[in-house]
Amino acid sequence: MKHFLIISLLILSASISAQTKVSGVIKDDTGYPVSFANVIFKDSQEGTISDENGRFYLESDKTYKAVVFSFMGFTTKEQELTARSTYNMEVVLEETSDALDEVVIYTGKTSKKNNPALDILRKIWENRRENGVKKFKQYQYDKYEKLEFDLNTIDSALMSNRIFKGMEFVFEQTDTSRITGNTYLPIFINEAVSKVYGDNTLKQEKEVLQGNKNSGFDNNQTLIAFIKDLYSEYDVYDNYLKFFDKAFTSPLSRTGIDVYNYVLQDSAYRDNKWCYNIVYYPRRKNELTFKGDFWVNDTTWAIKEINLKASKSANLNWVRDVYIEQEFDVLNDSIFLITRDYFLSDFSFQKKEEAKGIYGKRTTLYDNYIFDIPKDKKFYNKQVDPYNYDVYNRPDDFWDENRMEKLSKDEKGVYKMLDTLKTVGRFKALYNIGATLASGYYEVNNFDIGPVFSIFGFNEAEGMRIRLGGRTYFSQNDQWRLEGFGAYGFKDDRFKYGLSAKWLLDRKSRLTIFGGNRRDVEQTGSSLTNSNDVLGRSLASSSLLSVGANDRLSRINLSTIGFDIEPWKNFIIRLTGSYRTLKSATDTFSIDYKVMEDGVFTGDVKSHLKQAEIQFGFFYTPGRKTSGYGVERTVINTGNFPSFFASYSYGLKGVMGGDFEYKKLQALYTQPWNIGGFGRLLSTVEVGTTIGAVPLSLLNPIPGNQTYFSLYNTFTQLDYYEFVSDTYASLHLQHNFGGRIFSRIPLLRKLDLREVIGFRAVYGSISQENIDLNASNIVYKAPEDIYWEWSVGVGNIFRVFRLDFNFRGNYLDNPGARDFGVTGVFGFEF
Structure with missing residues (x-):
């Protein structure tokens, strides 16, 4: 925690690296927001859905000329893009009279009877233990984890603030979030490569760290461990997902019917697997719930993709947004294993969108799954030296070989930027004040x-x-x-x-x-x-x-x-x-x-x-x-x-x-x-x-x-x-x-x-x-x-x-x- 408050003293971020960005609100012809509508770049699979207020943000590293908006019961609308960045769009979708007899549009609280989405949800419950590493006696896999802190919602007034005199170069690394649309500045990154071993019969798991690298200040173990605990491991199939010492009800929970509304919105192939798309959102405000959607396979009833965003009204302090993405791949045509887990938190003293804050992000990638190779119980119980110099000082070629996801240009720049920042006298003074308040x-x-x-x-x-x-x-x-x-x-x-x-x-x-x-x-x-x-x-x-x-x-x-x-x-x-x-x-x-x-x-x-x-x-x-x-x-x-x-x-x-x-x-x-x-x-x-x-x-x-x-x-x-x-x-x-x-x-x-x-x-x-x-x-x-x-x-x-x-x-x-x-x-x- 010693460095956590130090980060909050640096409030910074502004410039653009993605090629195409759009944001705005989707409404019907009466002016009412259209929640959970599809927003997709034309001729691509890159898209998102609007939130409960009809708002959306979408970006891509590629250049696109149009974006497509669609929702059941409404006419699909295509909007041309004349600029690389188009913000504050107001999109109006018209209802289709010929579809009203065939499609049931769910608004407000959805019915618990005759709802096909709930039939699919029950299938997920019945088969949830038949997927993932729990299906095998033993397992092992490679794991790459990237933890990042970013300062967000940076404007020109902040950039010109005299507190940053002599430190203006930090703003050269700013980027824009594909989730929130806010400008941010990466200021801390930690990368870790591990080998994970597990035995479901012994109920044991062991993670062996093979490499660790971070930007920022020396001896950042406390900050790293704090973030890891903040984003502790979770299983979306569990009834409750624990974050920030709070138990959020999972949309896949057996109690989800009483907590969420579910809508079967679409069906399509996802990586050659036919899947159903289900949108969910809370039945009540102020509860620890999510909103979002998931894709589920039609034969194994396993989750292929899932997005979770914490409700704005959730009783949660200091956290403005929580966003989760998980992706799963298919093994032997039947078993779905997690391959990517993305977690973003937006910390802020205020929940207003224009308020400044800090992103805490964790990206975890999984690969090279191997099963049913037993190891002795002593392997799991054996104490190891908690610090190995070589692990924390791997050369660049190690990271080029073992990093499962390349760093962006801005993330690479953080390593150099912070080395320079530590030589600035004004920053040292801010650092000392923050360290005293925190410790x-x-x-x-x-x-x-x-x-x-x-x-x-x-x-x-x-x-x-x-x-x-x-x-x-x-x-x-x-x-x-x-x-x-x-x-x-x-x-x-x-x-x-x-x-x-x-x-x-x-x-x-x-x-x-x-x-x-x-x-x-x-x-x-x-x-x-x-x-x-x-x-x-x-x-x-x-x-x-x-x-x-x-x-x-x-x-x-x-x-x-x-x-x-x-x-x-x-x-x-x-x-x-x-x-x-x-x-x-x-x-x-x-x-x-x-x-x-x-x-x-x-x-x-x-x-x-x-x-x-x-x-x-x-x-x-x-x-x-x-x-x-x-x-x-x-x-x-x-x-x-x-x-x-x-x-x-x-x-x-x-x-x-x-x-x-x-x-x-x-x-x-x-x-x-x-x-x-x-x-x-x-x-x-x-x-x-x-x-x-x-x-x-x-x-x-x-x-x-x-x-x-x-x-x-x-x-x-x-x-x-x-x-x-x-x-x-x-x-x-x-x-x-x-x-x-x-x-x-x-x-x-x-x-x-x-x-x-x-x-x-x-x-x-x-x-x-x-x-x-x-x-x-x-x-x-x-x-x-x-x-x-x-x-x-x-x-x-x-x-x-x-x-x-x-x-x-x-x-x-x-x-x-x-x-x-x-x-x-x-x-x-x-």
Whole structure:
């Protein structure tokens, strides 16, 4: 993501390379738009269809003298072209009276009965598993992928803007989109050649990268991986197609009849195969649907070609257009295999056609299919070095031989253009501003200062707090990294700091050693699962505003050392040794505990804690995607994969003055669920227990939330330390309907709001021996009658904010219990 915002700072594009271009609108003789009409260059197979508003755009590298417009029930019209580019055409089609008795014209909602298009759709469902690589036990093929970012809708006013002074040469590479008709400037291209192996019996697939080349800046793995995840693999035969964390209903879905209108428009030979052409469009607005058409073979009922364009009214942020093309070829006269996949997204802050934006494009070509050659399971499980120098530095003749689609003149020019651009001082300044906004760090000679967004904080112990940190950063693939911060509280007049170091010893197994030390003020117990991150800090410790007094804070001195290893992809084993001292940070909060010997109170009370601990844990995140191969990696698909964590901790009494011996078992499981067209559910389960008598600082307070922010995995209506336990089990559920309900309410439909509901529950208990140790000013109370709360929220307010209304379910008689509260959260979501 570091370079994603940088691209948006360059807003550019204008000039023409295609030979023939036409655009305009098609209407009938009453002035009503003709949706999904055919637009074809005369004597060619190059064409498109008009959209739901009758608008069209078509271009070709060839020169044509005429364009033909046709639609069932209307007279075909031929329009001569007197210029290479003809825009804003207004084409009027006349109805044919002799055809009205023979042809049924579908307008508005089409019938679900006696509709031949639906009969064909049912045939597709029956045969959809009989096509593609899923038909074979094993498969392999060559794959070429081209990812591209373009700046679009560039006009003369922008080109003359003084911000581009000294960079005018970039506009020499502009082109015009054949999909939207907008001028664009390619500014980033990544090419990759791979060999893909799959086994349907083992349910395994492996992609071996053979070559990678990109224009732009060095170390672009994060941007590349981000785009790849954005355009994750999909199968048009599936009921739902996932893009931008949203589930779009496929036009080939079994639920498509309830979501789309279908019209059988034409039939013709497509590459010597007789096919039917079906046009589809949404039945309702504001849903995640497409419009377009597809060609389906009349014997295998396999898709030959399909076009999908996201509905303009779809509840989708920052994306003005989504357009998909897929083409399939025939193997052995019966099996259809994908040969080309084209995906275009038009990102923009506004949905107006004249607004400036960024195209993100992916073109994937497939060739040399081979089937039923088995490979051992070890082949699929074997870890490979994530970085091979030769793969990323292939010579030009490699690309000439393996590139399945030639680069256009403008795409070739991007490689040279960006090399020149990086030498321009003004561009370097824009780059640095964008990098700081995107990453939160400001780079100074291989050292990053930041994060800039955590400079200010406030709590009862420190008052106003200022924090400034930094890290070494030579590239995102650094083998080692040093990081630290310094902070000062104006109320307690104390300096705090944190230091950490990591070193990747082996890139293949990701064997890493780490260590660090932190002296700080912290809200312990802000999460159930313990963390030994020496630089970590919860929002509960530094929120500028809070509900009630935020004074239950501790002064912590934490040191850690350990190592972790990743023997299998996304499976990490970690061993950590830690030593901490804790004492209260305010006069109004106490962590005092009684000194016990053989279960008998000695009469002494301690107000500080010393504790050494060893923790063994593992993390498993199947489906997680990362970029980079250094000591730190960037997670690309955050929140889109399940996460498992389990740990065993052992407290060492007497070691380095450790006060207690105990055993602690903890586990956490988080799973996101895409529930078809009904939105997205996020669920988390946590369980844990502590064996042995320990004081408050080593117990498990149920994590409350006294901030005004909606913090997932906390209990919004609980105060800090309101419940304390040594054994617990908690459940968190949060479901986002994505606007499915609001889209059916006329007054709310245009606001693109999204509905969110939540439910949270926890059970906990506390042993008598732990109660006997307590000498703090916290009264131990465990939620032995399951505590629960629920919430309803309105999301996507101004496209960046969600407001939650939270309700406490029980324990309303607790002192100071908050039965209702309002919280909010900012976030950028598609």
